[in-house]
Amino acid sequence: MKLWQKNTTSAESVERFTVGMDRELDLMLAPFDVLGSIAHSTMLESVGLLTKPELDSLRASLVRIYRQIEAGNFILEEGMEDIHSQVEWMLTQELGDTGKRYTAPAAVTTRCSPT
Numbered sequence: 001m002k003l004w005q006k007n008t009t010s011a012e013s014v015e016r017f018t019v020g021m022d023r024e025l026d027l028m029l030a031p032f033d034v035l036g037s038i039a040h041s042t043m044l045e046s047v048g049l050l051t052k053p054e055l056d057s058l059r060a061s062l063v064r065i066y067r068q069i070e071a072g073n074f075i076l077e078e079g080m081e082d083i084h085s086q087v088e089w090m091l092t093q094e095l096g097d098t099g100k101r102y103t104a105p106a107a108v109t110t111r112c113s114p115t
Contacts, residue, residue: 023076026083030074033083034066054098061094062087 026033038059045055065087068074080086091099 022082027074027076030069030076030083031066034062034069034087037084037087038062038066050098050101054101057095057098058091061091061099065090 041050041055041058041062044050045052050058065074076083076086077089080089088099093099
């Protein structure tokens with residue numbers, strides 16, 4: 001099941017059209033996704049949803065991923081939906097809870113007060 005799938009099926013022709021060369025195009029967009037992730041994690045720290053040490057860990061991991069992409073050593077693994085899913089999985093594998101806190105909105109927002 002895809003991350004975005006909501007227990008419904010789509011017409012096969014629609015999925016072929018929307019998926020097509022996604023993996024190849026995603027690899028072209030990979031460096032920009034990682035740069036956006038660095039900006040996103042910086043924002044999360046600036047509003048108090050991540051600590052400075054968590055931000056530092058995330059940023060260091062994202063920079064390593066970015067360098068893998070630049071060197072041509074980044075792989076979008078089979079079964080991953082897209083680049084962002086691959087990056088999230090890598091962060092979670094490397095950083096455990098910190099990676100999960102960055103990637104899971106519910107886990108991040110538990111630090112927010114509803115008032």
